[in-house]
Structures are given as C-alpha cells and as structure tokens.
Amino acid sequence: MNAISSPIQQTPSDEIDLIALFHSLWEQKLLIALVTMLVGMMAAAYAFLATPEYQVQSILRPAAIKDLDALNRTGVYELTPAQAMQRVGAVLESYGSRLEFFRANQSLFEALRQPNRSLEQTFESFNQEAFKMLQPDPKKTDSLGAYVGIQLTYPNNVDGVAFANGLVEFALQSERERISSDLQTLIQNRLNQLESKMAAARANYGASKEAKIATLLEADSLKRAELQDELKALRQQLKTRRDNRITQLDEAIRIAKALNISKPTTPSALGEGERVAQGSVIRTEVNNQQIPLYFMGSEALEAERNALLQRRSDDFTEPRIAQIAKELQLLTHNRQIEVLNQRENEDLFLKDLAIWREEAARLRNLSFDVADLKLASIDQVAVDPLRPIKPKKALILALGLVLGGMLGLFIALLRNLLRRNSRANNLAI
Template sequence: MSSSFRIPPVSQNDEIDIVELVQSIWQHKKLILAFALGAGLLATAYAFIATPEYSVNSVLRPAALNELDALNRSEVYKLPPEAALIKVGASLESYEVRLNFFKENQKLFEAFVRPGRTLEQSFEEFNRNSIVLTRSDPKNNTAIDSNITLHLNYPAGVDGVAILNNFVGYAVEAERLKIASDMRVIVKNRISEIQGKLEAARAGYDNDKQARIAFLLESDSMKRSQLQDELRALRIQLKELRADRISQLEEAIVIARSLGIHKPTTPSLLGEVDRPNSSVMKTEINNQQIPLYFMGVEALLAERSALQRRTSDDFADGRIAQISKELQLLRTNREVEVLESRANEELFLSGVQPLRAEMVRLQNLNIDLDGLKLVSIDKLALEPISPIKPKRFLVIVVGVLCGIVLGLAIAVVMYFSRRSKIAVLNEVPLLK
C-alpha cells in the first residue's frame, strides 16, 4: 500500500479586493434595502405611536426698586430685589413647596397618579426630572441681567403651561406670605421689646421716686430729731440758767439785807448815805459790773418771785421760736406731696420719647404686603408649537440609516464568510 500527497498551489494573497467587496455588497442590495425599509417602518411606527413630550419655560428677573421701596423704607425688613429673586428661587427649588403645590392642584397632575401609589410616590415621579431650575451665573452677569429660568418637560395630555405658570405664582405667593409672616413677627417682637424698655423705664422711675421720697422723709425725720434734741437741750439749759439766776438772787438778797439796801443804788451813792443832802446831781461812770445786791432787796425779791412762778423758759431764747418754726415746716414735705400726687407719671419718664415715637411708628406701619411684588415675570410659559420628542423625521431618518448600516454589515459578513469557505476548500489534502 502506498500513499502520496498532492498539494495544489494556493495563492497567499490575503488583501481585500475592494472592487470584489463592492460587487458583493451590490449583489445584496435587496437585502440592504429590506433592512433599511424594515428599520424605517419600525422607526416610523415608534415616531407616531410614542407619546409626544413637550417643553415650556418661564423666566423670572429681579423686581423694580420701587416695588420693594415701601418694605425697605420701613427699617424693619431689608430686601433688595436680587435677594428677593434668590428667595423666590429657593422657594421654587423647595421640595416642601413643590409637594404642597402638587397636593393642592391634583387635577393638574392626574396623568401622574397611578393605582397602588401614594400621593408622595406619584409626586416623586413628576418631580424627578420634570421641573428644572437654572440660575444665571452671578460672576458673568450684572444684577440687571440676573435671572431664573424654569424648564418643564411633560407628556401629551398634561397641561404643562398651567402647571408651570401656576407653580411660579404659588411659589412667589408662598414666599410673599412667609415675608409677611416674618414682618409681623419682627414688628411684634420690636413692639414687645420697646414695651419692655418702657416698663423698665417706669420701674426705674418708680424706684427713683420712692427712693427720693424715702430720702426726703428720712432727711426730714433726721432734721426733726435733731431740732427736737436741740429744743430739749435748750429748755434744759434755760431751766438750769433760771435756777442759777434764782440762786444768785437769793445770795444777793441776803447781802442786800445785811447792807440794808432796799432800793436800787450804786456803790458811790451807798457811800454817801450819811452825808447831808445836796442839790447836786452826780453822774457815775463805771466800766465795772455792779454787784447784783445793789439792786436792792425789793427788786431782788420781785425778780426771784417772778422766776419761781415761771412755767416756761421758751421765750427767754429766740432760738426756741426758730426751732418751733422749723419743726412746723417739717410736718409736711411739699416735695413728697407733689411726687405722690402726680397724675400722669408717664410725662416724667426720662429718655423714653424716642421709644414712644418708634412704637407709634411701628403700630401705624402700613405696608401693602398683599400687593408686594417680589420678582418680575419676564416670560410666562406659552403653549408649545411642537413636541421636543420624539422628532419624527429625525427618528425615521436614523431608523433608515440604522437599517442600511445593519444590511451593509450583514453583506460584508457574508462576503468574508464566502471567501473563508473558498480558502478552506483550496487547502483540503488529496489521498491516494
């Protein structure tokens, strides 16, 4: 048994023949056309069956200065237009505000409600990608150019224009109510603060008045006690002086009796008692005090008797009358009477006039917060002319192109598959 192998010559040229490839693709033109037509029909069906989705937008800008002038001039609440726009933007982004709007306007969101879902779950489906808020970049825009843009994408059957416009109005109103509430609280707190300061001023005034009255009464009491002590001391002094005077008189009476002096006399006259009478009148000049007994027994007895019968020595010193006068004046303190008889003590509070003026201003503060315009709606949402998707023409064109590409890919695969089979057949060995 014998065997032999015969190896036929095989071309080693693996380069792709472009012409042959194009011819192969052209041979499959019907297949490519079929794929293009099929994909185009599927794309057309999708374009006309898919639910259209629309988009609307609204633009907000800062309000004019005069819109917020009354609020800012109140000196209670400062709100520049740019700050008002930021507040409204925060309200528009607030989850709570959006949820409350969703709950209060359920008729507008009936398309998002699904059986078996809670209201919050239905809201999540709407809120996830429906409303998008964009702000202008403050670094690249002036205050005049600052704005907030709201975009709302919604499917057909939903009144997106009403949703967006009503939501903008709802958020602005919510922020206005919040500012009005803050304004009332601030005014109420300031009035309470001023009332507290006035009460403190009244309490301080009452304390000062009572302290002043107490000081005056204490001063009068102390002065009265001092005068009474002085009066008692003076009376004791006068009584002792009277007793001393009586003792002096009794001693002088004894001396006068022993000298036989019954009538008032002088030392010179006493020495001339035994001399004959003459018609000469003498005048005695003496700078020395004449002893008391020269007054004579009769005068001394009369004075002693008068002193012994005296019941009061007050008239003997003028200071006692002065003390009595001062004590009489101290019975009533007119300043205390005036302080206690004040009918309107509010007039005497010091440093409260600015507080009263501020309270009157706050109580009469009248700002039309109901008509407060926080932002300017530069553009309202308008009914769109056409949906943003699906874009039917583009979908159909893309579908046809995808079909063509798929057909071309299959034609190329078939070309290379056929070449691989020919190469394999050329390499099969012959057996003998």
C-alpha cells in the same frame, strides 16, 4: 513545495481578498439594505409612536423700586427688588412648594397617575425629570441682568403651560402671604417691645418716685430729730443758766443783807451813806469794772429770784427756740411728697413715653395690602410650544438608517468571514 510556494503567493492573496471583500459586500447588498430598512423602520416607529414631550419656561426679573416703596416705607419691613426676586425663585425651587401646588391642582396631573404609585411617588418622579431652574451663569460677567426662571418638560397629555404659569403665580402668592405674615409678626413684636418699654418706664418711674419719697421722708425725719435734739439741748442750757442765776442771786442777797443794802446803790454811794446831803446832788460814777450783783439791793435781787423760781419755761428767752418750733411745724407736712402722691396721670412725667405712644399708634393703624405687591416682573410667560422637543423625528430616523447600515455591513462582514474560514478548513482537509 507547498511550504515554498505559500509565501510567494501571500501578497497576491491579500489583494484578491480585498477585492473579494468588496465583491462579497456587493453580493450581499440586499441583506445590507434589508437590515438598514428594518432598523430605519424601527427608528421611524419609535419616532412617530413615542409620546412627544414639550418644553415651556417662564422668566422673572427684578421688580421696579417703586413697586416695593410702599412696603419699605412702613419702616418695619425692608425688601430690595433683587431680594424679592430671589425669594420668589427660592419658592419655585422648593420641593415643598412644588408638592403643595401639586396637591392643590391634582386635576392638572390626572394623566400622570399610575395605579401602583402614591401621590407623593408620582410627584417625586415628575419633579426629578420635569423641572429645571434657570439662572444666569455666575462665571459670565457680560450678563444682561439678573433673572430667575423655571423650565418645565412634560408629556403631551399634561397641561404644562397652565402648570408653569400656575406655579409661578403660586410662588408669587405664597411669598406675598409670607411677607404679610412676617409683617404682622414684626408689627406685633414691635408693639410688644414698645409695651415692654412703657411698662419698664412706668415701673422705673414708680420705683424712682418711691425712692424719692423715701429719701425726702428720711431727710425730714433726720432734720426733725436734729431739731428736737437741738431744742432739748437749748432748753437744758436755759434751765442750767436759770439755776446758775438763782444761785448767783442767793449769794448776792446774802451779801446785800449782810451789808444792809436793800435798795440799789453804788460803791461810792455806799461810802457816803452817812453824809447829809444839802440841796440837790447828782453823782456820776465812772468805773470800768463790773459792779457786784449785791449792789442791786436785796429787794431787787429777791424779786428777780422769786420770778426765776416761778418761771415754768425759758423758751421765750432764746429766739432760736421759736425758729426751731417753726422749722418743726414745717416738717409736719412735706408738700413735695404730697404733690408726688397726688399725681393722677403719672404717664405725663415719663420720658419718651409720648414718642413710644406715637409709634405704637402708627403701628396699630398701619394697614398694608400685599395682594397688589409686585415682587417680581414676569419677563416671559409660558405659552404653548410650536413643536415638541422629544422625540426629534428626523434625527432619530437618520440615526436609525446610519445604525441600520452599520449593522447590515457588520452582518455582511461576519458572513464573509465565516465563509472564508469554512473554505480554509476545506482546503486544509
């Protein structure tokens, strides 16, 4: 009978159990309320006793073009406003820059010091939790402009405003110093480059000058050798011509003596030598053939031969020899070489040297003060926040009450379940 009656009573039992459940929970309302109040008090204690954390931020925007015009007009360093802002942002994001600022301003972080941590460990923990870089979302095309910033979350015992503003100013000053160092390095490198160009130009000029002098000397030497060879050949030619003339004269003298011709005569006169001339006679002989040399007579021929034998030089008989002597005399001194060697300021003859000197003088006199260089415009400075961002007391208290109520209900349901199991065991027995 028990097996038959049990299914018949199952549905009413479920309805009675649901009502009983609500009744049981109502009976345990004090427990639920007590647990809710206890958890709520714990949440309130945390909300009011936890160390509050504040948040500040500083925003930088690109500087105006006029602020960087003086730097760009140096002709050595070029920097756009966007590039300048990005470089400042890179310094803000740099761990090394933050650590350097931390070491230089340790008084701002006295509250963060812990006995069991080193300076670097303290900063490492603070750096991971406190900093956040602010940049426009690259996916959004409706951005109102480029900017970069830093957001700092800090406990109430740290001067976050001074730290944020100080870090921004430190980044700006560090970048100014880097630009100043880069500018000086670039200027010095440009000066070294100009000096190298001028030294190379001087070396090239010296080599060109020496090559030109060597070319001129070689040309003079070649010309002198050619003239001397020509002079020697001419003198040999004149000597040979004189010897040949002497030989011709010797032969003509022998013929003239054989014909008994002592005075100059002609072939026609020689045939009429025995005729007695009456009165004054003038003879004219027309002959298109050269008269043999012996008709000059032995006396004239011997006189010419003696003169040729006594001659010591035949140079006067050839005008070219005098011209060669003149040219050799001119070759003894090359005036172009003398002028090249007598140049006192050879820099005046170097191409582009004046331009390089002008550029070097401009670079040496270039003075640019980076102290007033505006790399970025501070759009928002960090100011003291009105309220902390953590803990959010109302939210924590509300969550505490909700969680407390849920915990109380859970405990009440658990107690009710344990009671039912206990009753069921008793009935089974």
